[in-house]
Amino acid sequence: MEAAYPIQPELDRTFAALAHPVRRAMLLRLAAGPASPSELGAPFRMSQPAISRHLHVLEEAGLITRERSAQWRPCVLHKDPLLEADSWLMEFRRSWEERLDRLDGYIEHLHETSSDIMQKEREDGREHTNG
Amino acid sequence: MEAAYPIQPELDRTFAALAHPVRRAMLLRLAAGPASPSELGAPFRMSQPAISRHLHVLEEAGLITRERSAQWRPCVLHKDPLLEADSWLMEFRRSWEERLDRLDGYIEHLHETSSDIMQKEREDGREHTNG
DNA sequence: AAGTTATATAACATACTAGTTAATAACAGC
DNA sequence: GCTGTTATTAACTAGTATGTTATATAACTT
Incomplete structure (x- = not known):
């Protein structure tokens, strides 16, 4: 059976990603250019794993990709x-x-x-x- | 201590409200004018209390108000x-x-x-x- | 090889989300 | 006042989100 209303899981994930102030701040920072997780996490009083999980949420939403450059994993914004x-x-x-x-x-x-x-x-x- | 990044609970709630397809569909319907909970819930295979809870989320986010007209509680959109x-x-x-x-x-x-x-x-x- | 730095994952606690059924409240009309 | 309709609230369950600390992984440094 077909749904009687639009199902848009990507949009669900996008809006859910935007619903957290830390992730919004990260996105604004990334709008200015790529940054490492430690730089992105610096403004927040929050453990390093918590930062990593927020980045994971952004990645799952397709808002960022994480690349590799030595031990750094620079995050790059995707605005689609x-x-x-x-x-x-x-x-x-x-x-x-x-x-x-x-x-x-x-x-x-x-x-x-x-x-x-x-x-x-x-x-x-x-x-x-x-x- | 002051936060090093913008805390905007209203924005949190707005984006969280938008993160569910049922609530997005409800908002689009309400853009066309006020509607009762039963009309808003009609397109969804979902119990009536579930509909009521979604409307509660929209209300908490300030996106709608619920008025009273006899046993109906017409919902009115607020787009701020x-x-x-x-x-x-x-x-x-x-x-x-x-x-x-x-x-x-x-x-x-x-x-x-x-x-x-x-x-x-x-x-x-x-x-x-x-x- | 050993230590340091950057980041991710595991394991866990707690809180919130989203759905269910059952019970309750408010009203309309006979 | 009873009965049906509309809607909310209560009580519960299952799943997800967000944080923690401890541990693991990967790469650079010396």
């Missing part, structure tokens, strides 16, 4: 997932603005009928209760 | 947190582009010195190891 996140926000904005466009007509409509916005809800709602 | 999320992405993009601007000069620099990008890392790194 962020573009995807941005696309979602743009799609949202588009829907929002479409709605504003429709509002003009809707306000006209209100002048002619009841202003109880839930009336339509009641009429439409019967066909799709969950249980 | 999404604007904040968008701002973060814009800040990121700004840093990214600043970096590209600097790259021109950097490439000049490479022609004069070693191309081992980690050399600088080694020199800078000593003063801030964690542990």
Whole structure:
């Protein structure tokens, strides 16, 4: 059976990665250029393994890759997932603005009928209760 | 002691809210106008309490408010947190582009010195190891 | 070879997430 | 006041996230 709504695991991981202040700070730092884990971890009072795990989350989200240069593992930013996140926000904005466009007509409509916005809800709602 | 990096719990909650496909779908639906929990939950094969909890997450993130109209609790979108999320992405993009601007000069620099990008890392790194 | 530095992994504790079913609350309409 | 509808809350389970300390791995240094 097909899902009735978009399943986007990459977008899930991207937004989840952005939901932690340490990882956001790391990404901002990486926007300026590659950096080693120790440099990325320096601003945080947090153990070295914790930093390593945050980098792992960023890597799983496709936001960075870790390369090798001697004992350093410089992290390089990949911004494609962020573009995807941005696309979602743009799609949202588009829907929002479409709605504003429709509002003009809707306000006209209100002048002619009841202003109880839930009336339509009641009429439409019967066909799709969950249980 | 002050944190060495920006702590933004609202942004944390916003991105975390966006990290679930059901909640993203709900927000897109709400961009078109208010809706009841049952309407919002209709597309998903998921119990009604689960829907209610997702709405709670959106409410905690400030993305919706739940009003009362008889036994219905119409959900209304508030897009301010999404604007904040968008701002973060814009800040990121700004840093990214600043970096590209600097790259021109950097490439000049490479022609004069070693191309081992980690050399600088080694020199800078000593003063801030964690542990 | 032995020591140091940089980083990752293992093992663990704790908290949070996301789902379930069952119970409860608020309201509409007969 | 009973009954059905809408929605939330309670109690629980399973899985994931985030931190810790201890240990392992890899590469440079002497």
